[in-house]
Amino acid sequence: MTTNLPIAVTGVSSGIGAATASMLNDRGIKLVGIDRTVPESFAGTFIQADLSTPAGARAAAAQVAEAAPGGLQGLANIAGVPGTAPWRTVLGVNVFGVRELTRALAPVLAEGASVVNLASSVAFHWRGLADACARFALAQDTEEALDAVAGDAHATGESYLFSKQCVCFLTEHLSAELLPRRIRVNAVSPGPVQTPILEDFKNDHGRDKVEGAAKLLGRFGEPEDVARVVAYLLSDAAPWINGADIRVDGGLTAYRSSAAIVAGF
Numbered sequence: 001m002t003t004n005l006p007i008a009v010t011g012v013s014s015g016i017g018a019a020t021a022s023m024l025n026d027r028g029i030k031l032v033g034i035d036r037t038v039p040e041s042f043a044g045t046f047i048q049a050d051l052s053t054p055a056g057a058r059a060a061a062a063q064v065a066e067a068a069p070g071g072l073q074g075l076a077n078i079a080g081v082p083g084t085a086p087w088r089t090v091l092g093v094n095v096f097g098v099r100e101l102t103r104a105l106a107p108v109l110a111e112g113a114s115v116v117n118l119a120s121s122v123a124f125h126w127r128g129l130a131d132a133c134a135r136f137a138l139a140q141d142t143e144e145a146l147d148a149v150a151g152d153a154h155a156t157g158e159s160y161l162f163s164k165q166c167v168c169f170l171t172e173h174l175s176a177e178l179l180p181r182r183i184r185v186n187a188v189s190p191g192p193v194q195t196p197i198l199e200d201f202k203n204d205h206g207r208d209k210v211e212g213a214a215k216l217l218g219r220f221g222e223p224e225d226v227a228r229v230v231a232y233l234l235s236d237a238a239p240w241i242n243g244a245d246i247r248v249d250g251g252l253t254a255y256r257s258s259a260a261i262v263a264g265f
């Protein structure tokens, strides 16, 4: 949609969120940025907020709505925390932060607006866990939902992976929820990208595995590799892409998954 309404972007103080904000600003788009950390530089209205609780996300949404009285043409849910953080925080920010902020901002998203959620290429096989994702990500009471998965080895021991599997599910779900208003909701799933979170991934998943990916691909992804796709999905150039998950990983998932299939012959 071509309007001069702003786009709200979370996670603008670092990495992919900062690169997305800068790219959108270069294209003349007004911005409302949200992060728990104040950015070193940001062109637009910045709102400092903690998205780890539904109350925090809803308070952020109220401030965004105030900063954008005419409404929004888009929302990019980019803020996220790695699996080295406590699992409740990982699930709180990465799953409920996305759900609560999107639903709280839905009334101010203009008809034809676009929402983009940052998932991850590691969540590629999420459909095998779709029921568990739906049960968790759609729970009314988020504290109850967190308590309910406290004994679940996948949800707590692999909280980052589970959180991004839930984001893939939520993207399809929110896309269906917002379809009557012609609001598109898509996910972008990066492979390893050179941002501060990468060091946590190395600690969480194993240094050799993460660095091996860069050796295979020739390099790590750059924040701009991902920001470019987020900006595309937010734009008029992608009017018929809705409910999709776009992998941006230099071919890593295809390589690993085809190798696993061939090895199984």
Ligand SMILES: NC(=O)c1ccc[n+]([C@@H]2O[C@H](COP(=O)([O-])OP(=O)(O)OC[C@H]3O[C@@H](n4cnc5c(N)ncnc54)[C@H](O)[C@@H]3O)[C@@H](O)[C@H]2O)c1
Pocket (backbone or CB within 6 Å): 010, 011, 012, 013, 014, 015, 016, 017, 034, 035, 036, 037, 049, 050, 051, 052, 078, 079, 080, 081, 082, 093, 118, 119, 120, 121, 189, 190, 191, 192, 193, 194, 195, 196, 197, 198, 201
């Ligand atoms: N970098 C990668 O390799 C990679 C790969 C796959 C997916 N991702 C996803 O991309 C997104 C962006 O990651 P990045 O690489 O730019 O990481 P980053 O650490 O550089 O940036 C994350 C941003 O989120 C903000 N944030 C974290 N918790 C918050 C909270 N409670 N409230 C508000 N803001 C909060 C941080 O302050 C930071 O500015 C994340 O969702 C991440 O999971 C990254």
